[in-house]
Amino acid sequence: MNTYEAIPVAPASLPPPSVSFREAFNFWLKLGFISFGGPAGQIAIMHQELVENRRWISERRFLHALNYCMVLPGPEAQQLATYIGWLMHRTWGGIVAGALFVLPSLLILIGLSWLYIAFGNLPLVAGLFYGIKPAVTAIVLQAAHRIGSRALKNSALWAIAAASFVAIFTLDVPFPAIVAVAALIGYVGGRIAPDRFKIGGTHGNSEKSFGPALIDDDTPTPEHARFRWPGLIRIAVVGSLLWAVPMGMLAALYGWHGALTQMGWFFTKAALLTFGGAYAVLPYVYQGAVEHYNWLTPTQMIDGLALGETTPGPLIMVVAFVGFVGAYAKALFGPYSLFLAGAVAATLVTWFTFLPSFLFILAGGPLIETTHNDLKFTAPLTAITAAVVGVILNLAVFFGYHVLWPQGLGAHFDWISALIALVAAIALFRYKRNVIHVIAGCALAGLTLKLLLA
Structure with missing residues (x-):
């Protein structure tokens, strides 16, 4: 196993020893x-x-x-x-x-998803989630603000964000179409008005130094990290097989329109659309999992995001919850194997969601290490990031609607949920509180209010 070599010495003056x-x-x-x-x-x-x-x-x-x-x-x-x-x-x-x-998050979410779907109607669990739902609405709104404050640097980018919100909110335009149009606008805009689509959002370079490192600024690129066409082809072939073999097996066992096959296909597409982070792809997951496939309900989608926020690992791991609930609710393996169906589906969607990420690194890493040039966002990616802000805002509106009017606009307005959401927003925006602390506090508040008003 090749590693960077270094001589074991005092840590403050020389590089640390080789890492096994x-x-x-x-x-x-x-x-x-x-x-x-x-x-x-x-x-x-x-x-x-x-x-x-x-x-x-x-x-x-x-x-x-x-x-x-x-x-x-x-x-x-x-x-x-x-x-x-x-x-x-x-x-x-x-x-x-x-x-x-990813693995610890997957195991934890499988357990939490089972507790949620099997015991979610118990007063204790229902009370906790009553407080969590408004907190999630505030969290998504904060995500839109956080990304927007960084990405929307001029009127052109603001216009793209506004147009994407209108497109998905009023016209129900699919998220991939919004990404494609935004990329086209960015490509054209970068040529016509480059100042409006200036590169941004990278973390840049830094002159900070914390002492000599094992992989230091001037450490030569190791042999395995040098770009070679045979290596790229080998990774592409292996990666294609790792996707095609399980997908082919699912299609052979359950048919192309089987639930597990469609989950694999759907989350493969989702994995390629996550520009801007998990919040950007959540509307696409909602459109497919809730509206098209009916794997879970809007309320369950909100609850799943709350569970994803409170577990370690990437937030996009909410896809494991979607897969578990969808397979469990539809009893894909029969009424006596509900947990098994959910666990298998959660594992499958995690595989198809994260496989592209490994391939991007293993295939592209050698080229990046060879060049050692700073990468910058292109104009299309700048436009996509702006569009993502509008999409995330739509997600916040969607969550707010289902939390504040749980029975629909014609029914009563939930003032208690509104108050919890307001408190959560103040904690996040004004006092910069940790997301997990906000969710925990709101969960306890929801449980207390439910018990008092019962």
Whole structure:
């Protein structure tokens, strides 16, 4: 197993000693259980551990890898872990780092999804989720604000965001179509008015130094990380087989229109549309899972996002909840194998959602390491990011509608949910409270109010 070599010396003056595969494995496993806080929190944890404390990689090399992951569709924190694991310990290092970033979350969500679907009608569980739903609405609204404040730098980008909101809210335009049109606008706009579509959003370079690193600024690229056409072709072939074989087996066993087959196909498409993070693709998941396939209800979708927010790992892991609930509710393996159906579906959708992320890193990493140039967003990606803001705002409106008017607009307005949502928004926007703390506080508030008003 090839690793970067370094002589064991005092940590403050010289690079740390070579990292064994086992030592790296233990770290990635630990990271999988502590990676709370969404992509920003997860990247901050990796930076503190890998750059500042352990000095496995330098600040500049860390940001160089992160800039590439920011360009890709998919969860950038998971891809960054895969990239660094691959850089240190070849292909298996990347696979282990990326898989352990996801596996704890998958196991936890399978357990939570089962508790939710099997015991969700109990007063205790119902009370907790009564408070969580308004908190999720505030969290999604904050996500729209956070991304918008970073992405909408001029009137052209504001117009794209507004148009995307109108398109998905009033015209029900599919999310892939919005992405395609935004990319086209960005491509044309970047040529006509380049100043309006200036590159932005990357993390840039940094001159910070925390001491000599194992993979330092001037550390030569190892042999396995050098770009070669045979290596790219080999990864493309293996990746295609890893997708085609399980998809073919599902189609042979259940038919193309079988629920598990359609889940695999649907979440493969979703994996390629996650520009802008998980919140950007959630409307697409909602359109397919709730409106088209009827795998779960709008309320269950909100609850699933709440569970995803409170577990470690990428937020896009909410797809495991969608798969579990869809297979469990439809009893795909019969009435006596409900948990098995849910667990299999959750595992399958996780496979098809994250497989592209591994291929992007293993195939593109050698080219990025060879160039060592800073990657920047193109004009189409700038426009896509602006469109994503409108899409996420639509998601917040959707959640707010189902939380504040649970029986529909013609029924009563839920003032208690509105108050909880307001308090959650103040905690997030004004006091910058942690998402998990907000969800926990709102869950307890919802349970208390439910018991008092029962």
